[in-house]
Amino acid sequence: ETGVTQTPRHLVMGMTNKKSLKCEQHLGHNAMYWYKQSAKKPLELMFVYNFKEQTENNSVPSRFSPECPNSSHLFLHLHTLQPEDSALYLCASSQGSRETQYFGPGTRLLVL
């Protein structure tokens, strides 16, 4: 079971499309994260939010745009993506920035 949910679970989009990934945590945590998981590469941290404020942007291209309207919800807006952006996008949350992170099931994204 997980306290972090993500929708959609699978997404196929063309390079000119605009789509959004949604993450919701039901754990009362203050920090939320977006990660990218590609084959044969370590999980790559993309963004960190603490108390709705972005505290880290790990040199992510501007075609990825995060939004955190409150401590429970996190979005990743996607536009004009490239095929190499195809990956599993994971959301996580934690009580504090150094505490255990709890992960959602991920969104499997394919960019054509």
Added chain:
Amino acid sequence: AQSVSQHNHHVILSEAASLELGCNYSYGGTVNLFWYVQYPGQHLQLLLKYFSGDPLVKGIKGFEAEFIKSKFSFNLRKPSVQWSDTAEYFCAVNGAGTALIFGKGTTLSVSS
């Protein structure tokens, strides 16, 4: 820069064999250390963690890990693996004021 190295990319064992997965990190200060597991088709979940205190930590499903500060290591062990332990295992580290950094992962395949 902080980094995490997992020595084995793919480990293949028979049931009841003993397991040790290596993890080394590079960070000179105080660290929090984690092992996460991803079973086929499931989300990342915490196996065990070390923040402070006894360097030998016990996690779920009979796993344990030992923090050896002088070797910058946090190896994962299990005395007798089961078929259900087939999964991908990730070591992760964060230091004070730094984001969580993951290793590339080790795929464990257990044959019955």
